[in-house]
Amino acid sequence: MNLSRRVVLGGGLAAGTALFAPGVVAARADDFTRPFTGFAPPSTVLREGTPQSVGLDPAPIEVAKRQVLSHQVAPAGGRPLYPGHVGLMAHDGVVVATQVGGYALRYRNATEELPESERVPMRRDTIFDMASVSKLFTSIAVVQLIEEGRVGLETPVATYLPEFAAAGKGSVTIRHLLTHTSGFTSWLPLYSRYATKAARIAAVMNQPLTNPVGTVYLYSDLNLITLGVLVERLRGQSLDEVVAARLTQPLGMTDTGYNPAVKERTAATEYQAVPARGMVWGEVHDENAWSLEGVAGHAGVFSTADDMAILAQALLNGGTYRGARILDRKSVSLLITNFNEAFPGDDHGLGFELNQVWYMDALSGPRTAGHTGYTGTSIVIDFSSRSFAILLTNRVHPSRAWGSINVARQEWAGGLGRALPITPRGNHVAWETEPLHATNAVLSVPLTLPATGARLGFDLVAETEETDVLRLESSTDGTSWTLVPLEIRHPGDTRTGEEDGSVSGTPGERRWVQARADLAGGQQTLRWRYSTDGNTLGRGVSVTRIRVVGQGGVVVDSDASSATFTASGWTKTSRS
The missing domain is CATH 3.40.710.10 (DD-peptidase/beta-lactamase superfamily)
Incomplete structure (x- = not known):
């Protein structure tokens, strides 16, 4: 499940010369989970x-x-x-x-x-x-x-280039061209098919569309x-x-x-x-x-x-x-x-x-x-x-x-x-997945829970591609694993997401969310399994403040009992 809402050159430097003046900048605790909004100060110079x-x-x-x-x-x-x-x-x-x-x-x-x-x-x-x-x-x-007001984003291109209206392109706007949704074909061999620069430009102006305007994304020169x-x-x-x-x-x-x-x-x-x-x-x-x-x-x-x-x-x-x-x-x-x-x-x-x-x-x-x-x-x-x-x-x-x-x-x-560090809120033990392709990274902990069950809570950052998936699973025999349904809470707003126990996709929020789950009673192993493919990687997954609380009190607290966790493909960190 997805967490998200959904001239002419010359001169130059001598070899080895840096363009920017050296300087010392005070360290600042920026991190991945505290994204900036807006722009940098206009006075910022590299x-x-x-x-x-x-x-x-x-x-x-x-x-x-x-x-x-x-x-x-x-x-x-x-x-x-x-x-x-x-x-x-x-x-x-x-x-x-x-x-x-x-x-x-x-x-x-x-x-x-x-x-x-x-x-x-x-x-x-x-x-x-x-x-x-x-x-x-x-x-x-x-x-x-x-x-400057000289061009309108939603204005037809033919308003400024009348010849562009040829072959049914009259409704193509400036936005369509800038976003590759015009319907144009990707490429033409202008260099070999036409003899002059003027003929090559005219060929583009006269080219008909391959797809109806605004119906597909097709990258086109x-x-x-x-x-x-x-x-x-x-x-x-x-x-x-x-x-x-x-x-x-x-x-x-x-x-x-x-x-x-x-x-x-x-x-x-x-x-x-x-x-x-x-x-x-x-x-x-x-x-x-x-x-x-x-x-x-x-x-x-x-x-x-x-x-x-x-x-x-x-x-x-x-x-x-x-x-x-x-x-x-x-x-x-x-x-x-x-x-x-x-x-x-x-x-x-x-x-x-x-x-x-x-x-x-x-x-x-x-x-x-x-x-x-x-x-x-x-x-x-x-x-x-x-x-x-x-x-x-x-x-x-x-x-x-x-x-x-x-x-x-x-x-x-x-x-x-x-x-960019992922810093837990407060001084807490955290685990981060390692940037590895085509692997299963597993963080697990054994649990002995009262018959009435228990409540799991942890904080989560998940910035992954759609095909890289974090799964929360439990097993009583170490062989058969069952997804544990999750409730995702986003601090600062009223959203609550019900998940099937798996999380994937890149939400772009770059902040900690709260995950909660109900666990059945009895002896079991709980694991966070992050599966990656061989293609690309996002930032990955981090978890912290893992607590399991039953009728008799705290069963597991990752800060107090991190040694009970076993990690493969995860790195344990502790930051204040």
Whole structure:
């Protein structure tokens, strides 16, 4: 059962130079179960620090670092997930972790490695082809027009681009494009089917819909290509000029833009035989964006981890950074409002994906926004904890066929999510599940109860994906197990949920709830069994303040008798 309600680049840093000024930040007892509301103070400026300086547990972050670094090494008989990466994590205005590894250029062609002397090492200021993360820049440019009153969210696109009405698209609105509910097909080979940029844009405008407007969620590059054209039409400037003037330059994102000027500072992507581009290095990887002269609404932006960190913090600040405002607070709220409630699992704000555990992992939730890029990039911004995780790789170097890097994305975001402590209310013993795939984590306690039975109570945090399930079970013989029905109480409101003894799903509440159950009399074993699959992980499960009270008084109190509990796949903690 579910607990929830339901430009041109140049300059740059010298190798090894940090973008942010070092500083010491007073530790603060933020934790996963005390989510922030609203935005960070607008004066928040990123600075370097340690996980401990902002109350984080450094251990999960170190695990994530090792995991992400390991993927650069090919397993026996296999290939590495990517040649190199740059990762950055931040929480509450402090950059708590960075990591640089591998190569920006490693291969001569699709199969042949360069000699070590010719390879280009990855640096913290390496510029990456952001691929579909570019869609966020276009979306922000559109929302700026909405904020100015020049575009209506629910207004048909054809109001601004009359040619878009062709082939029955007259009812498609700006919102439909931003949330991928327009009915457009996912992709067209514009680069090979049409000879000129004008013909390629016209093909998008003339393309009929594959599905009726607003009936399905289908991720489509055509949505953002259209919006890029709209921005250019209304601003009277090219998209790269708009993004530079209204986003990257005000924020000081000096290494972000389209068509980078210094190839050697970029991470190489794919060796392409068809079209015959050779090793794609210093120009956009996406063929359609390439055919549109490197500037398109769906792809084309190049950036660094530090520049993307500035954008993330500006959004956490409510649209401002170092006194420069790119959006007002209401507009940022629109970016992270789920407009796709009719399509569960495909939560989407305006341009931003929301609550996608498949790459956001332990940071996922209704107020977690982000995007991935085909070249191997990802950004996860968690407004509830004022944290973000950025992982940039060149995973398509030398070939897109070498596979997915979603496991690395999960590990990087998950490491930051699990670094946020789950703190029991008061000084109590607690158990937390370990982040393990395809396992049964069991916490059990033997009970001898009076014939009249007993009452169980415990506090619970459950932030899991739908297919990872916590079950409360009892057994009299240790072989046959029966679910124990639960009553879930949510402090601070009047909700009471009746559960069948199992809990799953990610509610996004990030707070302790009270669980109660009636237990039958007699000798038995009670267990909390958390089953995970081999796919993704959420934050996991924590339990504390476990008490069993019968007619004669307290039978078990986890604080006083924790030694009677047996744990496998659970870690015992005690925090004040």
